Amino acid sequence: MQVFKVYFKVLRGTAAPLAINLCVFVGLAVLFSSTAPETDPGGFEPVRTPVTVINRDVDGEIARGLVDYLGGVFRLVDYPDDEEKLQDALFHRMVEYVVIIPPGFSDRFLSGQDCAIRKVIVPGSTSSHYVDISIDKFLNTVRLHHMYGRSRNYEASGAELVALAMDDLSVDVPALLKVADGRAGGDPPGHSYYYRYCAYALLAMVTMGVSSIMIAFNRPDLYLRNLCSPIPRRRINIELALGHGVFALGCWGILVALSFVLHGKTLLESGLAGLYALNTLVFALVCTAIGFVVGNFVRSVDAQAGAVNVIALGMSFLGGVFVPQSVMSKPVLTAAKLLPSYWFVRVNDAITEVSAFTPGKLSPVFNGMLVQLAFAAAIFSVALLLSKDRSVSSV
Numbered sequence: 001m002q003v004f005k006v007y008f009k010v011l012r013g014t015a016a017p018l019a020i021n022l023c024v025f026v027g028l029a030v031l032f033s034s035t036a037p038e039t040d041p042g043g044f045e046p047v048r049t050p051v052t053v054i055n056r057d058v059d060g061e062i063a064r065g066l067v068d069y070l071g072g073v074f075r076l077v078d079y080p081d082d083e084e085k086l087q088d089a090l091f092h093r094m095v096e097y098v099v100i101i102p103p104g105f106s107d108r109f110l111s112g113q114d115c116a117i118r119k120v121i122v123p124g125s126t127s128s129h130y131v132d133i134s135i136d137k138f139l140n141t142v143r144l145h146h147m148y149g150r151s152r153n154y155e156a157s158g159a160e161l162v163a164l165a166m167d168d169l170s171v172d173v174p175a176l177l178k179v180a181d182g183r184a185g186g187d188p189p190g191h192s193y194y195y196r197y198c199a200y201a202l203l204a205m206v207t208m209g210v211s212s213i214m215i216a217f218n219r220p221d222l223y224l225r226n227l228c229s230p231i232p233r234r235r236i237n238i239e240l241a242l243g244h245g246v247f248a249l250g251c252w253g254i255l256v257a258l259s260f261v262l263h264g265k266t267l268l269e270s271g272l273a274g275l276y277a278l279n280t281l282v283f284a285l286v287c288t289a290i291g292f293v294v295g296n297f298v299r300s301v302d303a304q305a306g307a308v309n310v311i312a313l314g315m316s317f318l319g320g321v322f323v324p325q326s327v328m329s330k331p332v333l334t335a336a337k338l339l340p341s342y343w344f345v346r347v348n349d350a351i352t353e354v355s356a357f358t359p360g361k362l363s364p365v366f367n368g369m370l371v372q373l374a375f376a377a378a379i380f381s382v383a384l385l386l387s388k389d390r391s392v393s394s395v
Helices: 002-035 061-073 083-091 105-110 127-151 158-169 190-217 220-228 233-270 273-297 301-319 330-336 340-352 359-394
Strands: 050-055 097-101 118-121
Touching (some): 002 190, 002 233, 061 097, 061 105, 061 127, 061 158, 083 118, 105 127, 105 158, 118 127, 127 158, 190 233, 190 301, 233 273, 273 340, 273 359, 301 330, 330 340
Parallel strands (some): 050 097
């Protein structure tokens, strides 16, 4: 096992770049884990848009009721009735919506006269539509109670109309997001993000380590010396392959162990830890094949660093590691299907959606793993064929 021992002596020279890639991945994993939502994924909570209300109808009951209602739905921010200060607040996004209630609004509203509430919003603000709907909902409810009272020859006061409207609008309808299989939907759990980003870590670490070994063993002087050695070429290749396997398993084991450190409780409760680990192991084999290709066809360390970075970042972006596949365009997704990272992310997402271990739920998972194994076999085969031709021609 002389070659196997030398393998890890040579591997020590790449300890620094491997540690850097691991630290970058751990940093990303911790960052995205800390920013992942911790609320119930099946619940719904409206966004409290920052709103400023300028009430110039101070004595009007309807105007005061509208201010109270908006305060319960949105986050009211107090600003003086000064145009310049309001414009500055909108520019700096301190508020997104300014409601200006004109003088005498309540009296004109109850008498059926023309009355309009002026608004100033941040350009392109989507939350302003929700504020519009809320204002219309309150005023329409007050109007309905006012018309109903008149039809019964009862003239309700502004305070009574506001109380009735607030009572109607206080009814809360629970909302629950669900997917097709009946399981509560929402943002993926933190461990799903973690294992998706494992693709980048494996591509960077395994490709760098395996290619460094291959570059060292393919140096012309060392390659010719090994040909003259008493150790058969077949045995050298077997021990190199064994070293590649142990190194890839080591990288995989570190990442899986980190997943339990960061997400141990939720990962175990999900019951999907085995599937996540298996998918990552399959992709580690793909990364080993890619590192084998890089090590056989790249001669210098500088070229190796460039190739590893391009492969790791390019496949991560195009495959859906950094950018979710759900927001990628169809042409990009079509091209991404030619990359193993696309299938790794697709399997990872499929594992996240598994709610029962049935053939129908597990078939997309194992089919995607088979595609990744096919990629690994194809890459190894092409690399072996081309490296054999090159070694024969060099000799």
